[in-house]
Amino acid sequence: MTISFFLVDAFTNRPFEGNPAGVCILPEAAPARWMQSVAREVGASETAFVVAPQGKQARLRWFTPTDEVDLCGHATLAAAHALRMHEADTNAPERVSVIFETASGLLTAQYTDAGIRLDFPADAPSPADPPAGLIDACTIPVPVWSGRSARDWLLHVPTPQDVEAAAPDMDALSQFDTRGVILTAESPSESDHDFVSRFFAPQVGVPEDPVTGSAHCALGPYWRDRLGRSDLTGYQASSRGGTVRIHLPEPPASSEARVHLFGACCTMVQGTWQAPPNATSPDAEARQSPSL
Structure with missing residues (x-):
């Protein structure tokens, strides 16, 4: 073969x-x-x-x-x-x-x-208080917003610098009942992207994923609701870095919401x-x- x-x-x-x-x-x-x-x-x-x-x-x-x-x-x-x-x-x-x-x-x-x-299914997060110890394990300030998608915790922190400075304790993160944790923040107005993120998934053998398409199935709906736009650009601020362009189409009646992710x-x-x-x-x- x-x-x-x-x-x-x-x-x-x-x-x-x-x-x-x-x-x-x-x-x-x-x-x-x-x-x-x-x-x-x-x-x-x-x-x-x-x-x-x-x-x-x-x-x-x-x-x-x-x-x-x-x-x-x-x-x-x-x-x-x-x-x-x-x-x-x-x-x-x-x-x-x-x-x-x-x-x-x-x-x-x-x-x-x-x-x-x-063309992926949307995974919009719902508001939820993070479990005890999660914020400390992520080494971040108190989030602006926290919630849970079907797969991950999403933590919106105050600034992009807070996302970039995070140094999570992977052993501690792996103890939480979640696929992974998404950290995100809004980008400044002069930036060429709308938000930044990082993604950590030690439970599935990936301490930090460089660019995570499935995480943007949650980030897209979240930032659409915050920014009021259906076309967005996200930058995943890992050591390698990567750009994901997002479009959120209006779902037909009785159909599940979808997310369109564009990439090279x-x-x-x-x-x-x-x-x-x-x-x-x-x-x-x-x-x-x-x-x-």
């Missing part, structure tokens, strides 16, 4: 920035144990596995080095980018979109002049995975964890 492999920097148009993701293009489904071994070997926060599409749809799964997750934004962006490159190499007709069948339902990636557009990608490595799906380490059993 020949397996094309890509290492892609997502949510950036410059090498060595954004969020790196591995992508394997599979001719057929592979065992979860093998995929978990590959993700651990690659060592990126996520590795995506795409079963080569038949027509418009393709199956997609995501693995951190320790767990399978049910949603990952940057690895979906990387998967869409890598799939188009793979199909160009095989002289397939250039596609304008792909629908990924995932554990979070059908996710559409559309290729546009403004970059790849991902850089291909860093392209090659062929050598270890076949029957080459699996004995301790590589995949665990199911929340999305990233």
Whole structure:
């Protein structure tokens, strides 16, 4: 079985920035144990596995080095980018979109002049008091607002400097019952982005994620309500940094709210995975964890 492999920097148009993701293009489904071994070997926060599409749809799964997750934004962006490159190499007709069948339902990636557009379910946070010890574990001042999405705690702190200065205690954070913690603040008016954020998820083996698409499914609705705009730009202020452009469409009646995330990608490595799906380490059993 020949397996094309890509290492892609997502949510950036410059090498060595954004969020790196591995992508394997599979001719057929592979065992979860093998995929978990590959993700651990690659060592990126996520590795995506795409079963080569038949027509418009393709199956997609995501693995951190320790767990399978049910949603990952940057690895979906990387998967869409890598799939188009793979199909160009095989002289397939250039596609304008792909629908990924995932554990979070059908996710559409559309290729546009403004970059790849991902259509994800919104994950709007609701107000909630943070549990005892969470603010101290994040090393932040008292938040302006705190709340919980389906996946994460979201803490709005007073200034972007508070976001950048945070140095969370990862051991302490890993004890809280949450996928992760989002820190965010409004950007100054002269900035080219509307808000900044950082994201910490030690419970799923990712102490700090460089750029987190799924976190922007909560950040988009939150900042739309605060700023009164449906088109926003977020900057994730990790050491690598990355930009996520957001559009929040009005949902049709009786439909779930969606978030459109736009981003660019850089291909860093392209090659062929050598270890076949029957080459699996004995301790590589995949665990199911929340999305990233």
